[in-house]
Amino acid sequence: MRIRRKPWARPELAEWENCIDVPAENRGKWHSVFKNDAPLMIELGCGKGGFISKLAVAHPETNFIAVDIKSEMLGLAMRNIKREYAAANREVDNVYIFSQEIMLINKVFSAEDKCDRIYINFCNPWPKTHDHKKRLTHNNQLMQYREFLKDGGEIRFKTDNDDLFLSSKRYFTECGFELTYVTEDLHNSGFDDNIETEHEKMFSEQGIPIKFLIAKKLTVNPFEIEASDVENKASQLENDADQPQNMNKN
């Protein structure tokens, strides 16, 4: 996404104690950064922060981390977070942000961080086959996330893109995740636990249905899953694509 330069972003982020300058220093120690053992949820590719700011202020019992590579985005996210907390008359005490290349996310999180949930909202679909490995839901990425996501932890994924959604259902299944909720039209699915992101608003205003899934991490080693099981599951998912499955909101 193109975004105008924001000369204020880096200096303002440097001044804000909830923006972490060298996140790798906290690898495996994020709970001590928050000074508690509350559940940890991470948004990958937070953009302008409309989603994380509303989610984090609504859930003081949970710790949140939002990651993006662009300082311009993080600057806007910081301002959105500050605004939401000020409106709620609260200190920003349960959310940190930082800049990180998500392809290298394991440099900043490890199994000791025991992440409960990852949010991936409207990541780049990388439509060309030779770019599929750059998708944030590609197997290479999911296998990294598995390392710091708890067993039974989940990934919540939203997209406007049909091809990315179809492929992602297969990626998740191949990498040892169970799809506990799938809808091709989130806003008409009856799922009532949704916070709209900036891209979600833009796409839904264009009449594009929002695809959404919840994938639960299974304890199995994904490489022990039979290839035929994966294919069967993937084709079943394609057939069932329009049918919301059991609601699992926790």
Ligand SMILES: C[S@@+](CC[C@H](N)C(=O)[O-])C[C@H]1O[C@@H](n2cnc3c(N)ncnc32)[C@H](O)[C@@H]1O
């Ligand atoms: C299309 S925007 C979506 C923003 C927001 N999640 C939303 O739904 O409105 C994708 C965001 O992910 C960030 N991003 C994309 N690839 C990334 C990567 N490999 N590492 C870190 N951030 C990335 C971009 O900078 C951008 O802010």
